[in-house]
Amino acid sequence: DIQMTQSPSSLSASVGDRVTITCRASQSITTHLNWYQQKPGKAPNLLIYAASSLQSGVPSRFSGSGSGTYFTLTISSLQPEDFAIYYCQQSYSSAVTFGGGTKVEIK
């Protein structure tokens, strides 16, 4: 299985901050990388697909980049509704795998 490693596992930030989360794959996955946001008690919600494409309806403050084994999710100006857990996920293999998650908390 392809291992996905996210960092940090948690971070504290203030409203208006720029936040970057990283995701590394154990082998090249080209751009088969997606990002999801999950709030307590809810299913994950797709933010970014194909490493850098913004899902319809997702605010433009979210952006993704990377290819191969290194990827980033950036929130340009953190809003109160962005406090949540973020997961990366590879679709290079049909046996998909997810990163361990990054919890974004209020400072």
Added chain:
Amino acid sequence: QVQLVQSGAEVKKPGASVKVSCKASGYTFTDHYVYWVRQAPGQGLEFIGIINPNGGRTSNAQMFQGRVTLTRDTSTTTVYMELSSLRSEDTAVYYCARERDYYDTSGSCFDYWGQGTLVTVSS
């Protein structure tokens, strides 16, 4: 609008089986694979298996081989996940998710999810 609606919470004893349903609506059922993913309390997301509603072909994660059965009913546009020989470690929220291909390149993502079904395994 696209919806995936899952069955309600279940409480099972160790050794029993559970069957969770996921009813799809708002799109052509046979056009999209459906994945099953679970999340143990306070933990991350774990792949269980995939079903192709067009024909019913399935593929399961190695760790669930022999214990999970995925099926579908095209007449009711519903997919099912049955997990047998339950143990306490299977306590989790189980999600179904619709797979959508990328628009311009190969690859896919999960664009719609069910609301989740909590399965509790306890004696």
